[in-house]
Amino acid sequence: MSLSREDVEKIAHLARLAIREEDIPKYAQDLSNILDLVEQLKAVDSDGVEPMAHPLESSQRLRSDEVTETDERSRFQSVAPKTEAGLYLVPKVIE
Amino acid sequence: MHTKTIAQLSAALRAGEFSSEELTRFFLERISRLDDKTNGYVTVTTERALEAASAADAKIAAGEGGPITGVPIAHKDIFCTEGVPTRCGSKMLDNFIAPYDATCVTKLSEAGTVMLGKTNMDEFAMGSSNETSFYGPVRNPWDLNAVPGGSSGGSAAVVAARLAPGATGTDTGGSIRQPAALTGITGLKPTYGRVSRYGMIAFASSLDQGGAMASTAEDAALLLQAMAGFDPKDSTSVDESVPDYRATLNDSIEGLKIGLPKEYFGEGLSSDVANVIDEAIAEYRQLGAEVIEISLPNSGLAVPTYYVIAPAECSSNLSRYDGVRFGYRCEDPVDIEDMYKRSREEGFGPEVKRRIMIGTYALSAGYYDAYYLKAQQVRRLIKNDFMDAFAKVDVIAGPVSPTPAFKLGEKTADPVTMYFSDIYTIAVNLAGLPAISIPAGFVGDAPVGLQLISPFFDEARLLNVAHRFQQITDWHARVPKGFE
Numbered sequence: 242m243s244l245s246r247e248d249v250e251k252i253a254h255l256a257r258l259a260i261r262e263e264d265i266p267k268y269a270q271d272l273s274n275i276l277d278l279v280e281q282l283k284a285v286d287s288d289g290v291e292p293m294a295h296p297l298e299s300s301q302r303l304r305s306d307e308v309t310e311t312d313e314r315s316r317f318q319s320v321a322p323k324t325e326a327g328l329y330l331v332p333k334v335i336e
Numbered sequence: 337m338h339t340k341t342i343a344q345l346s347a348a349l350r351a352g353e354f355s356s357e358e359l360t361r362f363f364l365e366r367i368s369r370l371d372d373k374t375n376g377y378v379t380v381t382t383e384r385a386l387e388a389a390s391a392a393d394a395k396i397a398a399g400e401g402g403p404i405t406g407v408p409i410a411h412k413d414i415f416c417t418e419g420v421p422t423r424c425g426s427k428m429l430d431n432f433i434a435p436y437d438a439t440c441v442t443k444l445s446e447a448g449t450v451m452l453g454k455t456n457m458d459e460f461a462m463g464s465s466n467e468t469s470f471y472g473p474v475r476n477p478w479d480l481n482a483v484p485g486g487s488s489g490g491s492a493a494v495v496a497a498r499l500a501p502g503a504t505g506t507d508t509g510g511s512i513r514q515p516a517a518l519t520g521i522t523g524l525k526p527t528y529g530r531v532s533r534y535g536m537i538a539f540a541s542s543l544d545q546g547g548a549m550a551s552t553a554e555d556a557a558l559l560l561q562a563m564a565g566f567d568p569k570d571s572t573s574v575d576e577s578v579p580d581y582r583a584t585l586n587d588s589i590e591g592l593k594i595g596l597p598k599e600y601f602g603e604g605l606s607s608d609v610a611n612v613i614d615e616a617i618a619e620y621r622q623l624g625a626e627v628i629e630i631s632l633p634n635s636g637l638a639v640p641t642y643y644v645i646a647p648a649e650c651s652s653n654l655s656r657y658d659g660v661r662f663g664y665r666c667e668d669p670v671d672i673e674d675m676y677k678r679s680r681e682e683g684f685g686p687e688v689k690r691r692i693m694i695g696t697y698a699l700s701a702g703y704y705d706a707y708y709l710k711a712q713q714v715r716r717l718i719k720n721d722f723m724d725a726f727a728k729v730d731v732i733a734g735p736v737s738p739t740p741a742f743k744l745g746e747k748t749a750d751p752v753t754m755y756f757s758d759i760y761t762i763a764v765n766l767a768g769l770p771a772i773s774i775p776a777g778f779v780g781d782a783p784v785g786l787q788l789i790s791p792f793f794d795e796a797r798l799l800n801v802a803h804r805f806q807q808i809t810d811w812h813a814r815v816p817k818g819f820e
Contacts, residue, residue: 251695252693252697252700252760253693254695255696255700256651256680256692256693256696257655257676257677257680258676258677258679258680258681258684258689258692258693259678259680259681259682260681261681262500266494266687268690268693269573270437271690271750272693272694272697274751274752275643275690275694275752275755276638276694276749277752278639278643278645278752278755279640279641279644279698279707279711281339281636281637281640282637282641282644282707282710282711282714283706283710284447284708285634285637285714285717287710287713287714287717290713290714290716290717291713291714292712292713292715292716292718293711293713293715293717294542294707295542295572295766295768296528296529296542296719296766296768296769297528297529297574297792299529299572299574300630301571302571304568305799307397309411311753314451315433317435317661319433319435320431320432320433320435320662321660321662321712322659322660322663322664322665323665329634329660331660331670331672331675332669332670332672332674332675333671334672334801335459335613
């Protein structure tokens with residue numbers, strides 16, 4: 242498995258990671274090596290085996306629809322990069 | 337005081353030999369004098385520790401509290417601690433002060449333990465050597481040029497160097513057991529779901545599990561007793577009763593069936609480590625255990641399966657670091673996409689970015705079935721191997737790590753080489769089983785760990801089997817030079 246420069250750029254974009262031009266060859270090499278490692282799985286006969294998502298096979302527990310948490314906006318926003326009037330500030334999204 | 341186990345400290349505190357405050361000051365002094373050698377702590381919480389110690393002293397004086405009231409411990413910096421920096425080894429969380437305590441932290445505080453500080457770790461728990469930390473590598477107290485293992489390398493180092501009697505850790509692919517093995521301490525990874533993951537910063541949610549690191553199995557039992565149990569705040573926490581782990585520590589292991597998987601003793605295992613493991617197994621025969629060769633035929637697939645599932649879950653979990661609500665934000669973003677991309681590029685280190693990208697690729701359109709679904713199928717085959725084995729044996733034993741601690745920088749050039757450090761530990765996480773690493777001997781001055789694996793929720797048995805070994809050996813009591 243050998244990832245191209247374009248593959249690496251596409252994956253980085255999907256992961257919303259900026260990537261420096263000079264880092265691309267190293268990423269291509271490292272990611273290709275990791276994919277070579279996982280390539281072994283393709284040789285395994287797993288026809289009919291049910292995929293295992295969770296060790297204890299449990300399903301998501303439900304709870305009754307009641308308010309259990311109090312409003313802690315100001316506490317949680319105290320660790321935010323930028324807020325104003327209880328809102329999170331980000332660069333302009335809508336023109 | 338630092339060579340005493342938690343159980344001994346507990347007895348001394350209750351007998352009035354010293355107060356929790358004296359004990360806490362003693363450890364804080366050791367940390368300030370010795371921690372520079374290992375870089376095990378990233379934060380020392382002196383004030384909070386002294387407050388907790390005096391509260392513990394009041395409880396003990398009133399005849400209240402439990403067996404670990406007044407005992408100082410350290411928390412891996414992956415557990416949120418209210419009002420205290422919680423950085424998870426990453427620049428991304430360099431400015432993050434947790435707004436609440438992890439359930440694990442709450443439970444240990446309620447049990448009366450005193451938090452000395454937070455321990456260094458691989459960035460977001462991704463690593464096997466503690467070299468991916470933004471806060472510098474941790475050094476192994478047994479050899480300051482060697483790694484302590486990872487990702488709970490800081491917790492392992494501070495316990496081994498007797499800079500804390502015990503510590504919390506987390507284990508996603510071996511991150512409690514491998515550093516415990518490499519530093520000569522006891523490290524218990526409980527059954528998936530046994531200990532709440534609430535407030536434990538997520539890496540791979542179907543694999544992550546918090547656990548205990550200490551000198552002895554008895555101490556690990558004391559810590560697990562406080563940590564374990566159902567938590568409504570963690571949807572994967574399991575509602576199973578928690579047994580009294582200390583009650584069965586001394587049970588006889590006469591007739592215990594120990595399985596040795598032949599796949600764990602083949603190519604790749606250092607012969608020095610193999611010799612130590614053989615001798616440990618001989619001790620178990622002395623204790624009356626029956627040793628049986630078994631097979632876990634899909635063992636060789638554990639590492640490749642893990643490097644699909646863990647990165648996939650990591651890429652999803654770490655999407656929360658977007659520079660909006662908490663954590664690092666880049667300077668002067670030109671638009672929102674620039675903010676996401678540069679905050680993540682600048683905030684994450686290379687190993688975390690590699691894993692996010694592998695996971696993103698494995699989950700992307702057109703590749704999901706070939707990678708993620710396939711890995712989940714093989715995961716079941718790996719779990720089935722264990723279920724078949726446990727029809728024949730009570731516990732499985734083998735090495736934790738194929739080699740003793742390696743040197744700093746030795747495996748950083750090629751990520752895949754590093755991944756094979758966890759070849760004997762990863763399958764346990766995929767299956768969700770509990771396992772423990774106990775000190776089993778040395779290769780030169782480098783400690784070697786023995787791994788014991790049991791069926792689901794049988795931590796009591798693991799602790800019993802480990803404790804019996806520690807009754808007839810003293811590997812766990814050795815203290816590295818320079819930290820006596």
